[in-house]
Amino acid sequence: LAKTTQPISMDSYEGQEVNITCSHNNIATNDYITWYQQFPSQGPRFIIQGYKTKVTNEVASLFIPADRKSSTLSLPRVSLSDTAVYYCPLAGGGSTLGRLYFGRGTQLTVWP
Amino acid sequence: DVKVTQSSRYLVKRTGEKVFLECVQDMDHENMFWYRQDPGLGLRLIYFSYDVKMKEKGDIPEGYSVSREKKERFSLILESASTNQTSMYLCASSPSGTGIGQPQHFGDGTRLSIL
Numbered sequence: 001l002a003k004t005t006q007p008i009s010m011d012s013y014e015g016q017e018v019n020i021t022c023s024h025n026n027i028a029t030n031d032y033i034t035w036y037q038q039f040p041s042q043g044p045r046f047i048i049q050g051y052k053t054k055v056t057n058e059v060a061s062l063f064i065p066a067d068r069k070s071s072t073l074s075l076p077r078v079s080l081s082d083t084a085v086y087y088c089p090l091a092g093g094g095s096t097l098g099r100l101y102f103g104r105g106t107q108l109t110v111w112p
Numbered sequence: 113d114v115k116v117t118q119s120s121r122y123l124v125k126r127t128g129e130k131v132f133l134e135c136v137q138d139m140d141h142e143n144m145f146w147y148r149q150d151p152g153l154g155l156r157l158i159y160f161s162y163d164v165k166m167k168e169k170g171d172i173p174e175g176y177s178v179s180r181e182k183k184e185r186f187s188l189i190l191e192s193a194s195t196n197q198t199s200m201y202l203c204a205s206s207p208s209g210t211g212i213g214q215p216q217h218f219g220d221g222t223r224l225s226i227l
Contacts, residue, residue: 034215043116043202043218044155087154091214099145099170100153100216 004088009107020106022088025069030090033064033071034100037084044087044102045105048073075108083110113138116219116227118203124225129192133222135203136226142208144186145216146178148199161186162208193226200224 005023012018012042024033036044048055048062050071055062061074075082085107089100119134122149137144143162147155155172155220159178175197180189186205190197200223204216 006146036215042220043204044216045218046215049215099157099160101157102147104152 003101004090004103006086006088006103006106008104010111011109012078012109012110013082014079015077018078018108018110019081020073020075020086020088020108021070023070024088024090026089027068028082028092030092033062034089034091035060035073036087036089037063037073038087038105039084047086049091050057067072068097078110080112082108084108116205116217118201118219118222119127120222121220122191122223122225124227125193126192126227127195129164129190129193131193131224131226133186133188133190133201135186135219136184137186137203137205137207137217138184139205139207139217140183141184141205141217143206143216144180145204145206146176146186147202147204148172149221150200156217158170158188182190196224198224198226 034049035047038044048060050062052064063072085105085106087102089102115138117136125131133150145160149155156172161167161180177189198219202221204218206216207214
């Protein structure tokens with residue numbers, strides 16, 4: 001599985017839009033890009049996933065350029081409750097049996 | 113909603129003990145996973161299973177074994193616990209196959225301390 005690289009930490013203020021970028025230069029053709037959120041003392045929670053272009057749900061948007069070597073998670077108008085660690089593991093197709101490589105994640109801190 | 117339940121939130125054991133961590137999921141998922149999470153290292157995969165009685169090594173299997181006798185239950189075993197196995201352990205499950213629509217669902221973890 002291709003590994004991913006993210007910034008270790010980011011800071012924002014309430015009400016701002018936050019964009020977290022993930023680099024995955026060795027992404028395979030069958031890989032999907034997924035994002036998870038983790039609060040302290042809880043397991044990670046799935047947020048969004050995509051293969052290419054843009055995906056939007058009620059929580060976030062995911063932007064994937066044509067070469068798929070990076071992706072950007074966009075959180076609109078963050079609040080204090082969005083303070084968490086965000087991971088961007090790739091979900092491998094075919095023989096990888098659904099396993100993910102989580103990496104170290106990005107600690108997002110939202111300030112009042 | 114998918115429910116993944118880990119038997120203990122906190123556990124304290126002694127060096128050399130045999131330790132069992134239990135995980136149960138209620139959504140009939142084929143795949144189950146055990147991770148450990150340490151500060152600054154993210155989540156690292158220990159073992160996973162894609163069917164009953166089947167298991168595959170992850171990235172850090174040394175010192176661990178697993179058991180999957182029933183589809184809904186996946187156990188992590190520390191054969192002889194050591195202090196470097198003090199960590200947060202997370203269990204997850206997912207449906208068979210990969211890609212779109214099949215995210216992993218996690219329990220809330222077991223914080224294990226080995227003294």
